[in-house]
Amino acid sequence: MGLLGKLSFKDQAFRLREDAILDATTRILSGKGFDLMTMDDVANAVGISKPSLYKHFKSKDDLVGEAMVRLIDGALAFLADMPADLSAKQKLAALLEWALRVRLEGGMPFLPSTSPQVREMLMKNLKYVMRVMKLNGQIEKFITSAQKAGDLNPALPVDVILFSYYSRTCDPAVEFLQLYSKLGTDDIVxxxxxxxFEGLQA
Structure with missing residues (x-):
């Protein structure tokens, strides 16, 4: 029996509405960004009143923080379900593929890269910071293992590879290809x- 099955009808409705709120928030953030998004936008998208929205999230910062936590939880769940026999490089590639597909479907706002205000807001969110640290730790282990296996350049510092890897999830080339090329999602990914992983060399 899943978590929802153990909740009362009222609690189930509350949880489902919260999911709808976070879905709407993610879509609006992907389109408008943090600065232009308002609580009214979210309430209207879900079809609820603003007071009802505030029963779930007391501020825009809390709402956006929870949306980002849910995104990272999705990445962590994906990692947990990966086959154990994949190489470290294969795991890195699989996680990046997951992230690119989520992004191409409008489910991944690249907030931390947008402004110092957003970064500061997220760094004050302990739940978010703990999730990021956990994800970073797992990715760093994959990078180190892939370097030892000769699948990634061992001369590069781990941080350089880590942040280059993250940058691929918010590379504007993805949007340009989606908007202006004739490539489908599978080809873009x-x-x-x-x-x-292979660069531009022939």
Whole structure:
């Protein structure tokens, strides 16, 4: 029996509405960004009143922080379900593929890269920071293992590879390809993975 099955009807409705709020928040953030998004936007998108929205999240910062926590939880869950026999490089590629597909579907706002205000807001969110640290730790282990296996350049510092890897999830080339090329989602993902891990050389 899942978590919802153990909750009362009222609690189930509350949880489902909260999911709808976070879905709407993610879509609006992906389109408008943090500065332009308002609580009215979210309430209208979900079809609830603003007072009802505030029963779930007391501020815009709390709402956006929870949306980002949910995104990272999705990445951590994806990692937990990965086959154990994949190499470290294969795990990195699989996680990046997941992230690119989520992004192409409008489910990944690249907030931390948008402004110092957003970064400061997220760094004050302990729940978010703890999730990021956990995700970073797992990715760093994959990078180190891939370097030892000769699949990634061992001369590069781990941080350089880590932040280059993260940057692929918010590379504007993805949007340009989606908007202006004739490539479908699968082709965009395939080519972006190749550029990330194999570069541009023939």
């Amino acid at each position: 395939t080519h972006m993975l190749h550029v990330c």
